[in-house]
Amino acid sequence: MEEFNSSLVTFNISSTPDHPSTASWVPIRLDPVVVLSICFLLGVPGNIAVIILKPNWQHLSSLSQSLMLNLAISDLICLLPLPLWIYTLLYSWTLGLVACKLLTYLMYCSLYSSLLSVTLLSVQRYLQVVHLQNIFDRVGKMRLLVLLWLVPVILSIPALVIRQVIKEQHGTDCHFQYSSQSQQVAVMLTETLTGFVAISVVAFSYIGLHRKVNQAAFFNNPQTTRLVTSIIVTFFVLWMPYHITNVLGVAAISLKNERFLKFCMDSWYTVSALVLVISCLNPLLYAFASKDMCTMCGEREH
Incomplete structure (x- = not known):
């Protein structure tokens, strides 16, 4: 990966035992460091509170409770290693190759699990309200939860x-190194296709659910509109920059435009940090707003 310029701020820091460095000039990726720090400080306590308190979950079905608990656990697993990544952005990677691979793999697993949890929650509520079906309950809660982690693992x-x-030049980094441009394109397209499908399913489900419940006078109120809108807009705004950057990267590789590809790589740290913001917003969107959501969806079955 190339040296990053547009998103880097350089500070003159001398090497010390507490701050190892291979050069006196250490580049600092300031924007992602700030975003990741905020995510850790807000997201970790928020998701721990959800796991312990289970706010307003008594009105939700057993499956919804399991999905939201899985969502909180996935987000927490994703956020806990952030101090290590922040340290890496500020200085350099010092934990070796095995830790680099395992921590990255764990973060991707938790992100995919969180993404699928949100998608399944939206589909479940859509089927329950619009089509009056509980298909997921027939599959079996445990089987569904196993699948919810098996797919991210793959x-x-x-x-x-x-x-x-x-x-x-500035030190040691833990990041992607592709053996070929074909491998890079394949990885980017896989991530983007998965993301676009999930975003489309969530948007379709909540828009259809909102139209259905608004047909009844009891549900036609601004609270449900704000809740559904916030879920869709937040999901779209925080995930789309990452996938758009991947698409632009694939286009740059196809066109063999090195300057365009460098711009995409320069943007990667920032858009990746934005993806993690949703992990600290999920408690507000799903867990603490679950009472309004279960009222809207009519979830009473356990």
């Missing part, structure tokens, strides 16, 4: 293969 395998510890 989708995250590329992270184990292409994540490497790379020595650069």
Whole structure:
């Protein structure tokens, strides 16, 4: 991966035992560091509170409770290693290749699990309200939860293969190193296709659910509109920049435009940090707003 310029701020820091560095000039990716710090400080306590308190969950079905608990656990697993990544952005990677691969793999697993949890929640509520069906309950809650982690485990395998510890001018980094441009395109397209499908399903489900409940006078109120809108807009705004950057990267590789590809790589740290913002917003969107959501969806079955 190339040296990053547009998103870097350089500070003159001398090497010390507490702050290892291979050069006196240490580049600092300031924007992602700030975003990741905020995500950790807000998201970790928020998701821990959801796991312990289970706010307003007594009105939800057993499956909805399990999905939201899985969502909180996935987000927490994703956020807990953030101090290590922040340290890496500020200084360099010092934990070796195995830790680099495993921590990256764990983060991808938790992100995919969170994404699928949100998608299944939206589909479940859509089927329950619009079509009056509880298909997921027939599958079996445990089977569904196993599948919810099995799919991310498979989708995250590329992270184990292409994540490497790379020595650069400013130090050592843990990031992706592709063996070929074809491999890079394949990984980007897989991530983007998965993301676009999930975003489309969530948007379709909540828009259809909102139209259905608004047909009844009891549900036609601004609270449900704000809740559904916030879920869709937040999901779209925080995930789309990452996938758009992947698409632009694929286009740059296809056109063999090095300057365009460098712009995409320069943007990667920032858009990746934005994806993690949703992990600290999920408690507000799903857990603490679950009372309004279960009223809207009519969930009373356990």
